[in-house]
Amino acid sequence: MVQRVAIIGAGVGGLASIKCCLEEGLEPTCFERSEDIGGLWRYTDSTDGGRVSVYRSVITNTSKEMSCFSDFPCPEDFPNYLSHSLLLEYFRMYAQHFNLLQHIRFKTTAISVRKRPDFTTSGQWEVITETDGIQELHIFDAVMVCTGHYQEPYLPLASFPGIDTRFKGQYLHSQEYKDAEAFRGKRVLVVGIGNTGGDLSVELSRVAAKVFLSTRSSTWVFSRVSDHGFPFDMINTTRFNHFLDRLLPSALTNRIRFWKFNSWFNHANYGLASTKSSNFKMIVNEELPFCLLSGTIVLKTKVKEFTESSVLFEDGTTEENIDVVLFATGYIFSFPFLEESVRRLIDDNRSLYKCIFPPQLEKPTLAIIGLIQLTGSIMVGSEMQARWVTGIFAGWNKLPPTSKVLADVFKVKPPVNRNPSERENLKMSFISYTDEIASCAGVKPSVLRLLLMDPRLALAIFFGPCTPYQYRLVGRGKWSGAREAILTQWQRTLKPLRTRVVDDSSNDSNGWRWMCLLALPVALTAGFLLSKYARPGWTLWAGPHL
Numbered sequence: 001m002v003q004r005v006a007i008i009g010a011g012v013g014g015l016a017s018i019k020c021c022l023e024e025g026l027e028p029t030c031f032e033r034s035e036d037i038g039g040l041w042r043y044t045d046s047t048d049g050g051r052v053s054v055y056r057s058v059i060t061n062t063s064k065e066m067s068c069f070s071d072f073p074c075p076e077d078f079p080n081y082l083s084h085s086l087l088l089e090y091f092r093m094y095a096q097h098f099n100l101l102q103h104i105r106f107k108t109t110a111i112s113v114r115k116r117p118d119f120t121t122s123g124q125w126e127v128i129t130e131t132d133g134i135q136e137l138h139i140f141d142a143v144m145v146c147t148g149h150y151q152e153p154y155l156p157l158a159s160f161p162g163i164d165t166r167f168k169g170q171y172l173h174s175q176e177y178k179d180a181e182a183f184r185g186k187r188v189l190v191v192g193i194g195n196t197g198g199d200l201s202v203e204l205s206r207v208a209a210k211v212f213l214s215t216r217s218s219t220w221v222f223s224r225v226s227d228h229g230f231p232f233d234m235i236n237t238t239r240f241n242h243f244l245d246r247l248l249p250s251a252l253t254n255r256i257r258f259w260k261f262n263s264w265f266n267h268a269n270y271g272l273a274s275t276k277s278s279n280f281k282m283i284v285n286e287e288l289p290f291c292l293l294s295g296t297i298v299l300k301t302k303v304k305e306f307t308e309s310s311v312l313f314e315d316g317t318t319e320e321n322i323d324v325v326l327f328a329t330g331y332i333f334s335f336p337f338l339e340e341s342v343r344r345l346i347d348d349n350r351s352l353y354k355c356i357f358p359p360q361l362e363k364p365t366l367a368i369i370g371l372i373q374l375t376g377s378i379m380v381g382s383e384m385q386a387r388w389v390t391g392i393f394a395g396w397n398k399l400p401p402t403s404k405v406l407a408d409v410f411k412v413k414p415p416v417n418r419n420p421s422e423r424e425n426l427k428m429s430f431i432s433y434t435d436e437i438a439s440c441a442g443v444k445p446s447v448l449r450l451l452l453m454d455p456r457l458a459l460a461i462f463f464g465p466c467t468p469y470q471y472r473l474v475g476r477g478k479w480s481g482a483r484e485a486i487l488t489q490w491q492r493t494l495k496p497l498r499t500r501v502v503d504d505s506s507n508d509s510n511g512w513r514w515m516c517l518l519a520l521p522v523a524l525t526a527g528f529l530l531s532k533y534a535r536p537g538w539t540l541w542a543g544p545h546l
Contacts, residue, residue, distance in 0.1 A: 011039020376430025
């Protein structure tokens with residue numbers, strides 16, 4: 001029987017894990033190597049000690065309503081997209097409200113996590129920690145690793161001939177980037193066009209002499225601001241859209257998606273993407289198109305090689321007098337504190353059962369929280385993982401037999417011929433994955449049942465944004481405020497915008513009532529078709545992760 005739980009890391013996943021342990025009557029002890037909570041989102045000017053943190057100007061890619069803890073909405077006066085300082089303030093509110101800080105040991109590093117000699121029967125772990133140079137041995141019944149997947153910078157210098165032998169300028173990974181001032185007046189090459197590469201290119205373009213952005217893949221760009229000014233993820237990440245994506249052929253949904261993106265600007269004209277592209281990525285960036293249009297950023301193909309001061313690209317073009325190369329090439333995960341026999345089981349997140357449990361362990365007392373890439377908020381996914389895991393530790397939830405667990409892993413595990421950065425890009429549908437874990441935990445809401453009991457709530461759940469409050473309506477951890485939070489989510493969205501109120505009396509106040517009446521038969525039909533015809537595994541891309 002699990003009682004004492006070690007939690008490694010006091011970021012988003014660690015805070016959620018502490019709270020979930022307490023709710024299940026477990027005894028959590030969280031070890032955080034730094035002096036504060038927040039993990040990646042606690043900004044610091046320093047990069048000493050290898051700690052990864054966000055850059056100074058970062059803004060969340062997912063909105064507050066889609067990213068908050070499921071029973072603790074963000075304050076209504078917070079903006080819809082948060083700076084790192086506001087997000088950290090929200091974490092502090094959460095930790096204080098649920099009395100989590102007393103369970104965290106700060107400035108304490110996990111040095112070693114090893115199975116006890118009797119692990120096959122006890123499932124227990126020996127955890128060695130270090131505080132101020134003094135090591136201490138602990139015995140725990142279970143361990144939750146909450147260090148996430150932004151752990152070690154991925155810097156593939158071998159793929160860029162000449163960068164470390166001939167090039168005389170400066171090169172660095174985006175992990176070392178804090179603000180743009182050090183790049184003022186310089187010619188900068190940014191390698192990689194993920195969310196970070198796009199953000200940093202735009203920021204650098206304001207002070208650098210010139211910014212070149214190198215990409216090897218087709219990239220679709222969209223804005224956080226969707227139709228009528230609402231947050232993109234609140235409009236797009238809905239159960240209705242998810243249902244359509246599972247029902248319609250993927251070729252058709254891709255055509256609709258590409259048409260939507262090209263309605264903002266033609267991506268082919270900008271050299272970003274073509275509707276004929278089979279492999280592509282999607283990033284959020286409102287300013288990148290204008291920077292390309294104004295010439296402050298120049299898009300380039302894949303780098304072929306470096307000389308002393310220039311860069312040769314695969315299309316044969318060359319850019320001279322490059323001062324700085326900034327690699328936005330992502331991160332790899334590692335768990336150096338885990339014993340080798342356990343660490344080698346974790347090739348990527350899909351070598352874990354439900355992206356959480358190493359399936360080969362004799363006892364399911366080790367859980368990896370937050371090692372996921374979702375098309376929505378990782379915060380929400382991590383909290384759902386923690387709820388299910390602590391339910392298993394407490395004996396309320398059960399894992400299938402080992403044979404079924406291994407079969408599930410082998411079914412979804414990708415090919416092994418992946419480089420470290422590619423294994424990190426195993427992105428899953430936010431709704432599909434969160435629903436899957438919620439079903440395991442017994443907390444997934446039933447839209448059809450709600451249609452009979454509470455039609456207004458059912459319509460809000462099916463046609464409205466899939467906010468995390470939905471997973472507090474039923475089951476263990478049910479929150480009495482969940483229904484109200486769902487029905488008032490648009491009010492909290494609009495509240496920070498109402499700093500200057502204008503007369504908009506032309507709006508029809510009865511429009512919403514008519515839409516609800518018309519939507520009711522649609523929702524019933526959709527639920528029937530989904531249960532009868534939809535194939536498992538189909539997903540809808542629904543925006544980037546937090």
